[in-house]
Amino acid sequence: MAEHAITPRAKDFSEWYNDVIMRAQLADYSPVRGCMVIRPRGYGIWELMQQALDGMFKETGHQNAYFPLFIPQSFLAKEADHVEGFAPQLAVVTHGGGKELDEPLVVRPTSETIIYSMLSKWIQSYRDLPVLLNQWCNIVRWEMRTRLFLRTTEFLWQEGHTAHATSDEAETEARMILGIYRRFAEEWMAMPVITGVKTDSEKFAGAVRTYAIEALMQDNKALQAGTSHFLGQNFAKAFDTTFQTAAGGLDHVWSTSWGVSTRLIGGLILTHSDDNGLICPPRLAPIQVVIVPIWKTDTEREAVLQTCNGVMDSLKAGGMRVHLDWRDSMKPGAKYYEWEGNGVPVRLEIGPREVSQGQAMLARRTGGKAPVRLSEVAPATRAALDAIQQDLLSQARSRREQNSVRNVTKDQLVQLMDGAGGFAYGGFCGSGTCENEIKDQTKATVRLLPDPEFRSNPAPTKCVWCGQPATVEAVWARAY
Ligand SMILES: [Zn+2]
Numbered sequence: 376m377a378e379h380a381i382t383p384r385a386k387d388f389s390e391w392y393n394d395v396i397m398r399a400q401l402a403d404y405s406p407v408r409g410c411m412v413i414r415p416r417g418y419g420i421w422e423l424m425q426q427a428l429d430g431m432f433k434e435t436g437h438q439n440a441y442f443p444l445f446i447p448q449s450f451l452a453k454e455a456d457h458v459e460g461f462a463p464q465l466a467v468v469t470h471g472g473g474k475e476l477d478e479p480l481v482v483r484p485t486s487e488t489i490i491y492s493m494l495s496k497w498i499q500s501y502r503d504l505p506v507l508l509n510q511w512c513n514i515v516r517w518e519m520r521t522r523l524f525l526r527t528t529e530f531l532w533q534e535g536h537t538a539h540a541t542s543d544e545a546e547t548e549a550r551m552i553l554g555i556y557r558r559f560a561e562e563w564m565a566m567p568v569i570t571g572v573k574t575d576s577e578k579f580a581g582a583v584r585t586y587a588i589e590a591l592m593q594d595n596k597a598l599q600a601g602t603s604h605f606l607g608q609n610f611a612k613a614f615d616t617t618f619q620t621a622a623g624g625l626d627h628v629w630s631t632s633w634g635v636s637t638r639l640i641g642g643l644i645l646t647h648s649d650d651n652g653l654i655c656p657p658r659l660a661p662i663q664v665v666i667v668p669i670w671k672t673d674t675e676r677e678a679v680l681q682t683c684n685g686v687m688d689s690l691k692a693g694g695m696r697v698h699l700d701w702r703d704s705m706k707p708g709a710k711y712y713e714w715e716g717n718g719v720p721v722r723l724e725i726g727p728r729e730v731s732q733g734q735a736m737l738a739r740r741t742g743g744k745a746p747v748r749l750s751e752v753a754p755a756t757r758a759a760l761d762a763i764q765q766d767l768l769s770q771a772r773s774r775r776e777q778n779s780v781r782n783v784t785k786d787q788l789v790q791l792m793d794g795a796g797g798f799a800y801g802g803f804c805g806s807g808t809c810e811n812e813i814k815d816q817t818k819a820t821v822r823l824l825p826d827p828e829f830r831s832n833p834a835p836t837k838c839v840w841c842g843q844p845a846t847v848e849a850v851w852a853r854a855y
Pocket of ligand 1: 806841
């Protein structure tokens with residue numbers, strides 16, 4: 376198996392990121408530029424993400440469905456902002472079966488249009504509402520500059536689409552999903568996020584409001600990790616999705632859409648990994664525990680194998696995902712190195728000495744090694760996994776807080792974005808002119824107008840850029 380050396384983060388963060396992916400065999404470049412092959416170890420993480428999110432969506436009443444990959448080109452034109460936003464990124468099919476098509480078909484960049492064309496048929500009355508749909512699928516957005524997981528021409532995601540009888544209900548849904556995304560990011564990915572609303576220039580094409588979760592990566596660039604849109608009646612009007620109200624009138628439905636993608640895997644890597652490779656939070660690790668047996672003689676081998684099998688059984692019975700690395704062809708040290716690069720949270724080393732002493736050596740991917748009693752191996756390993764999960768979250772949170780600056784001045788903002796980076800909180804007058812000038816001069820964008828929980832106290836009173844009274848607080852950062 377080819378080993379892939381890892382460039383240190385301090386030397387070249389971008390190279391480091393690619394090296395971590397290659398070493399852990401999470402993904403590879405495809406023959407088609409901008410597309411990505413997700414290898415089994417990367418796909419295993421995605422499957423665990425899917426299971427967790429899918430469970431949360433279903434608990435809150437959503438059902439999965441599937442809509443086609445091809446969308447008539449004319450559908451996208453029906454919502455003016457939507458087509459303007461997506462036109463540059465579309466892949467269009469003009470031929471099928473050897474003939475030119477009557478109407479070109481767009482490969483879905485997102486599915487609002489095709490879904491609303493169907494909802495118009497399915498929804499007649501308030502009794503048909505709400506409609507709470509989700510689909511797991513792939514998406515194509517033609518990208519000029521791509522990065523594995525973070526920005527690829529084709530990617531995997533989930534897209535939720537809901538229709539409601541009232542504006543309030545749709546808004547509540549959009550906020551509720553934002554809460555699910557936050558919970559998932561923090562409890563599963565151990566990736567702390569801030570929440571809030573996007574400015575008009577950063578919102579989804581066709582939305583009234585876009586809510587988002589934003590995380591700060593190790594290089595102090597922000598990652599938009601999930602978005603939830605309140606669409607108002609924009610798509611309902613474009614597709615004439617109406618319903619008979621309880622009072623007997625006719626109204627357009629109020630709707631939402633929301634999504635997270637394989638980009639989350641990029642966020643996971645950029646949040647936790649180190650110069651030795653991937654660090655995977657235990658809850659999303661396809662292999663949580665690897666058992667590495669150590670032996671020299673055949674007699675030792677027999678005893679060690681028996682113990683290792685017993686340990687594997689008790690860990691599996693305890694609900695842990697375990698792998699026993701019984702390869703004859705590799706020395707234990709080489710195995711440690713390989714599993715370290717793969718990000719497996721816990722390694723158990725068991726040799727003749729451990730067998731005779733009734734213990735195993737437990738090594739954490741995040742550092743530290745200690746013996747555990749074989750009689751307590753399952754609860755001890757479970758406790759180590761839980762501790763790693765918690766530590767990763769609290770470390771990431773304190774790193775973010777150390778790199779968040781409150782009440783920045785104009786000079787500080789410029790210096791910060793040219794230098795260390797991070798989240799810069801400051802007053803904002805809300806004008807597009809200030810927003811654009813800041814973007815031009817610092818390459819930083821407004822990541823969010825933060826929710827109350829994340830706002831500064833006292834609130835900033837003046838716009839960072841123009842000095843006029845601030846209407847809101849904003850968080851700036853350079854972003855992926
Ligand atoms: Zn201003």
